[in-house]
Amino acid sequence: MYGMVMSRFQKYPEVKSQGLCGLPPLVCFTSDQAHYSIQKGMHWLGFGIDNLIKVKSDDLGRMIPEELELSVEKCIKSGKVPLFVNATVGTTVLGAIDPLNEISGICKKYNIWMHVDGCFGGTLILSKTHRQKLSGVELSDSIAWNPHKMLGAPLQCSLFLTRHKNLMHECNSAAASYLFQQDKHYDVRYDTGDKSIQCGRKVDAFKLWVMWKARGDDGFSSYIDNVIESARYFYEKIKSTPGFRLVIPEIETACICFWYIPTKMRNQAETDSWWSDLYKIAPKIKEKMVREGTLMIGYQPVKNHGNFFRFVITCHPQTTPEDMEYVIKKIIEYGEQV
Structure with missing residues (x-):
């Protein structure tokens, strides 16, 4: 959902003040093996679940890039705007890894935000032996990772990363002056509460830091x-x-x-x-x-x-x-x- 709302804000920054009413229909894409949260996000963020295209996967459960591109072109011809592609690293059931490099190429060609759901399989990045399976993840606009899954961190431990500097703050900030003063004695970029939905979110990073320090x-x-x-x-x-x-x-x-x-x-x-x-x-x-x-x-x-x-x-x-x-x-x- 963070990736979805940021992709929308990046393309249509006026949505933060004016709302959705003046926008064309926005379409998101994911594989038919993706996590159910993508569909839930479509509903919660006002895209509508009918504007989620579930792209065919192959026999191993991986998104088929050619099917993705066909779906994007069909979307454009219908007058809608392709906004967001969710690629999965470790699908929920089959554990499949979508072809990230090919998907990235399509996203660049059509100016679409590429998000990677690495909640399960993203942990492979920490393995010197198996990290090559995630080739292409560095090309994404954003990634979600849950160390509480394969890595076994205590529930809940979830990370969201983006390559776009300041975009998360611009998109999500409400600038509550009683909390997020800009003239503090430390670097205010560490005030992550003004970048997220939950100001009082659990300190997930601490759990990962302790594990990393120990292991x-x-x-x-x-x-x-x-x-x-x-x-x-x-x-x-x-x-x-x-x-x-x-x-x-x-x-x-x-x-x-x-x-x-x-x-x-x-x-x-x-x-x-x-x-x-x-x-x-x-x-x-x-x-x-x-x-x-x-x-x-x-x-x-x-x-x-x-x-x-x-x-x-x-x-x-x-x-x-x-x-x-x-x-x-x-x-x-x-x-x-x-």
């Missing part, structure tokens, strides 16, 4: 590398374990999506009825996990697929191959009971 650059990097290695271990293990089936053929971050097929359902014709029965398995297995207090693994449908498991690994606590083996063992155990 250091190398500590963060090793923690993140362990996350990716654990995800890869689990992924490779279930590929060769009877009863497990991957939803997508490859993983980019630390989300592994899969079904468990109980023995009684194997070697049968995979009819619509069979798939309908399979979609009921994950909820039943999760119920057993919760009732016994052993694991907490989410499930959900996406695209044309019904319920499957979404196993997400984070930095805290640090996982081991033995932990991955335990998860597999319990899923098999519960899966054979349903």
Whole structure:
């Protein structure tokens, strides 16, 4: 929402004083795998959810740049203004990383604000091994990052970054004189309350600073590398374990999506009825996990697929191959009971 409101202010600064009534319809774009908050922002900020274009994604859940450009051109031909593109680094379900360099090129061509939702996958920037997966993030106009996700900082810890100097202040400032005097003895740029919605926002930066002070650059990097290695271990293990089936053929971050097929359902014709029965398995297995207090693994449908498991690994606590083996063992155990 910060990126949306800043993109609007940058293109139409008069909106701060005059409102929306004189503006043409403004259109935002995101992938069909993006976080639901983009749609909520369209409503809250007055764009209207009908002006959010959900761009097709490929088989791995990544936005297709060619589809984005076609959508932008269609928007322009209809008399609307393409304003904002949200690219995702680590989509909520599949953990996909949108092609940032290609998306940036389209945004520059049509003068569109490029925001990156790096709330989950943005943590990879701290890994010396895996940061190259975020190539192109430096080309964005703004980025959101939640260290409370993959990095495991205490809830809530959220950051918003922009390359545009002073724009956040110009866009959001209400200049409350009893709080934000400009003649203080320190650099007033540190008065972030006048740049944000919440003057009394929690000091999220302190949580990250304490973690960083304790772990250091190398500590963060090793923690993140362990996350990716654990995800890869689990992924490779279930590929060769009877009863497990991957939803997508490859993983980019630390989300592994899969079904468990109980023995009684194997070697049968995979009819619509069979798939309908399979979609009921994950909820039943999760119920057993919760009732016994052993694991907490989410499930959900996406695209044309019904319920499957979404196993997400984070930095805290640090996982081991033995932990991955335990998860597999319990899923098999519960899966054979349903």
